Amino acid sequence: MKILISNDDGYQAPGIVALYEALKDVAEVEVIAPEQNNSAKSNALTLHSPLYVHQAANGFRYVNGTPADCVHIALTGLLDYRPDLVVSGINNGANMGDDTIYSGTVGAAMEGFLFGIPAIAFSQVERDWVHLQSAAQKAREMVLAMQQQQMITTAPWLLNVNIPNLPFEMIGAAKLCRLGKRHAAEKVIKQQSPRGETMFWIGAAGPVKDDADGTDFHATAQGHVAVTPLKVDLTDHDNLGYWAQSMNRLTSSPKI
Template sequence: MLDSIPTPDGADRPLILFANDDGIDARGLHALVAAFDGMGDLVVVAPFEEQSAVGHSITIRDPMRVHTWPFEGASGPVWARAVTGTPADCVKIACQRLLPRHPDLVMSGINHGPNTAVNVIYSGTVSAATEACILGIPSIAVSHAEWRPTDFTAAGHAARRLGERVLADGLPDGILLNVNVPGGAPEDIAGTRITRQARARWNEAFEERRDPTDRPYYWLGGEFVDLDEGTDTDLQAIRDGYVSVTPLQIDLTAHQHLSRFADWV
C-alpha cells in the first residue's frame, strides 16, 4: 500500500479524489478508479463501512478514525484511506486535513444502484459530490442504475469522459453533476442526455415483525413510483438506454417562489 501521495505539492498533474457510499472495498469504487488510470494523481478517501442512504449526514458527536488502506488501481497501488464516517465526512477530512492541496476533481461512486429522482436526496454517493461542491471543488456523482450491477465498464467510460470534460471546462459555481448509467456493455449505451430529476415517490410499507420476546420492530420497504410523464427526466433516459447527466444545485432556495410569499411577512 502507498503511504504517501506520489506528487504531494502540485506538479501539473491533476489531483483526483475518489469517494463513495458503498465502502472502500466496493467493486464500483475500484472500477471508477481504474477508469481514471493515467489521468493524474489518484487518491481514495472512502467510508470504512457501507453508508447507503445516509443522505448528507456528517459526524459531529463521535470522533473519526482514519485507516491507511491497501488499494490496487489499474497500474499499481493507489494512496487510500478508510474513514469511520459518512461520505460527506470523507470529502471534508480529505480536503481539509489529509490531502496536501485541494483536489482538482472529486468523483463519487460508482454506486451500486440508481440515484435518480427523489433518491438523490437520500443518496450518500451524491452527498460526497455535494460536499465537494460546497468546498468549491468540481465534482461528479456516478451511479450504476441497476440494483445488482455486474459490469461497471460502461459506467467507468462515462465517468472518465465527463471527468475529462469537467477538468477541461470546469462547472458553474454551486453546481455538481449527477450521472446515472444504464446496465449493459458500453456498446449498448444509446448515448447521453442532459436531464432533470423526475418527480417520484416511495410508497413505503413498514413491515412489522416480532422479536423473540414478542415485541414489535419495523423494517422499511416499499415500492418506487414514477409520477412524472416528461421525456426529459433521469428515469426516462435510463429506461431508453441513455446515460443521464443531471446538473444539481446546492442552493435549495425556491427562488421562483419568493415573490409568492411577499405578503406573509
C-alpha cells in the same frame, strides 16, 4: 489534475475499485471512502464521535464515518493539497428523481461542491454491478472530455450522472436531464425481534411518478447516460412573492 474519489457503498465496493482503475492514469487519484456501507446517508456529518482513518492494502484510505465525512475531513486537513475534482461512485443502483435527496453518493460529491470544487456523482441504474466496466469506461470518458474542454478548472459545479447497465457499445449518448419524481415510499415493514420487541424497516422506494421525456428516468430507460446539474439552494424562489404577501398578512394580524 488531482482527483479525490469517495462513495457510499464502502471502500471495498466493486464500484469504487472500478472507478479508481478507470481514472488512475487520467490524474493523480486519491481514494478516501467509508469503512462500511453508508447508503442513504445523504449529507450527514458525524459530530458526536471521533473519526479514524485507516489505509487498506491497496492504498485506499477508509473512515468510520459517512460519505460526507470522508470528503469533509479530506478537504479540511487530511490532504495536504486541494483536489481539482471530487468524484463519487460508482454507486450500486440508481440515484434519480427524489432519491438524490437521500443519496450518500450525491452527498459525497456535494460536500466537494460546497468547498468550491467541481464534483460528479456516478451511479449505475440497476443493482448488482452488471456491466460495471462499461460504466467505469463511460465515467472515464466523461472526465477526460471535461478535462480537455477545461471545464474542471472553472467555477464549481455538481453533476449527478446515471449510467444504464449495458455493454459499452450499447450505451447511448449522454443527455442533459431534469430530475424525475417518485410517488411516496411504500409502507414501513413492521416485525417482531427475537426478544419480542417491535422493529421497523424503511419501506421500498415508491414507483416512478414523473418519467416524462427530459427526465433522468426517461433518458436511462432509453439507454442513455442521464446527466443532471444539481444545486444546493433550497429556497422556493417561485413562491417568494406569495410568501411575502402571506408574511405581511401574518405580521399585521391583531394579537390575541
